[in-house]
Amino acid sequence: MTDEYKAINWNRIEDMIDKLTWEKLVEQFWTDTRIPVSNDINDWNTLSKSEQDMIAKVFGGLTLLDTLQSQDGIEALKQSSLTQHEEAVYNNIEFMESMHAKSYSAIFSTLNTKSEIDDIFEWTHSNAMLQKKAKIINDIYQNGTELQIKVGSVLLESFLFYSGFYAPLYYLGNSKLTNVAEIIKLILRDESVHGTYIGYKFQIGYNQLNKTDQEELKNWAYDLLFKLYENEIDYTSYLYDDIGWTEDVAVFLRYNANKALQNLGFDPLFPDTAEDVDPIIMNGISTGTSNHDFFSQVGNGYLVGMVESMEDSDYDMWVK
Template sequence: MAHINNGSYTAINWNNIEDELDKATWEKLTQQFWLDTRIPISNDLKHWRGNMSDQERETMNLVFGGLTTLDTLQSQDGMAQLKLDAINQKEEAVLNNIQFMESVHAKSYSSIFETLNEKAEIEKIFDWADTDEFLQFKAHRINDIYQTGTALQKKIASVFLETFLFYSGFYTPLYFLGHNKMLNVAEIIKLIIRDESVHGTYIGYKFQIGFNQLSEEEQTELQTWMYNLLYELYENEEKYTHELYDEIGWTEQVLTFLRYNANKALMNLGQEPMFPDGADDVNPVVMNGLSTSTANHDFFSGVGNGYLLGEVEALDDDDYKKWL
């Protein structure tokens, strides 16, 4: 996006707002700012070493390796490509914020690995993530769209990544949280989910603006492309989920959770759901973990997502609909 007009470089002016949701989202994201260094991950070492089975530790390590890969994709390529299509400077500023927080998310997983694992174990996790067939398929498929797709196709890919594909990994820490395990690790994941909720809804809103400007024929063509992409990604995600969860016995529960979140991604894009699964079909222990309320950390033991941040909740669907 160029900011040079008639030889003059244009300064961003937040007193001249083209879209009120840009300002509202900027304020929400800056209120939610956090860093992994403020969460006492080491407090989970006792659970990690004494209350977790080898299979549980292996599953968590692998899903976090996968999430690191996808957050790296989003921070290095996804937001950079979406910024090229920004329609005003404030939208670009919001995407800058999102890009930075995706880097924070990716770095957070390394902090978890460093706290819980030895160096050789960490290297094994990253070797697996860099070579796993199903993880690499979805990373490459999404990035191909970022590099070659239209502006609206890139937004679809971004929403599918953040509101759907991340959740095969989020299931594990949310499940453990529901069983009172790895509470500080889960706190980081809840902070990430809170961010992703805003990211997916904001980018979905921007998609809907562009989508509504298309002809009926163009809308139908794009919808066909969108649903075909989602089905392709779900087919791969089924294989990825079997690979991660068959041994621990959670596969079917995770697939239900994925279908529920695929529908949420479509809702963010203003589209009809593809799967019959709803919130009532998801493991209630995991659904409870999706709440982004503040954890009960005190000042000395650590900080929860309410410390120095105020009472912050993600913008809900109605906040976005009123601007469409």
């Protein structure tokens, strides 16, 4: 008997969330070449050497995490796809994670010299705290269960990126590096959908477990988050101590750690709320993008997706 190869049929949808997410991701499609980063060179030249060094390392770290997600994370998620449409959504996410990683190189090539760029990438390969969080997540991708892989992915998408997102959002709020921030906001918009979707898929599997297995997995997820948080605080201190931002970034981290837990359907771990985060940062997350492409609406305004724990009907309302 020959094996049947099954064509994907988008007219017969098993989970409507797959279709809605696909449409949302296509609607949001963008490329780094549409954003005129060169317009930020004057702003860049007004920054201190400490600030320039911090930004370079921030984007180097984000590049490494996006590379991990595009090369290993999404591939691991595909192994547990419930439908062909779910796998198609992961293919879309995988491509955009590669786009994110490339966009940082577009920023580097505009603002940094060749030798500075080489130093940035050498730093990403050797920084112990950056490598530690990548190793923790990748070990889960390589050896974890299907649901553990989804937990690791959501914590990466919805938490670990945010120590890096803080800096460009802060400069945006002070009318600096606005085009660099435009790229970050487009990435934020994508990551919001990615984290929400993968969290939704996690909850499907989690709700099928018995109470004992649910409790064991939940405890494992909280332990993982706390281990990542301890390392992330050290990483944040390394990046931001010299310019005095460490505690403000830490508040932002805790806020987003809670959002990651909510994506998984779990209760928050930290007391920090949106009211505790610097309003400049919250404004940068929620306001619309500039439209740099006169032939497309891709960059013309959005709200970062809500990341509360959601039922299907809530997701349908959000994705529209």
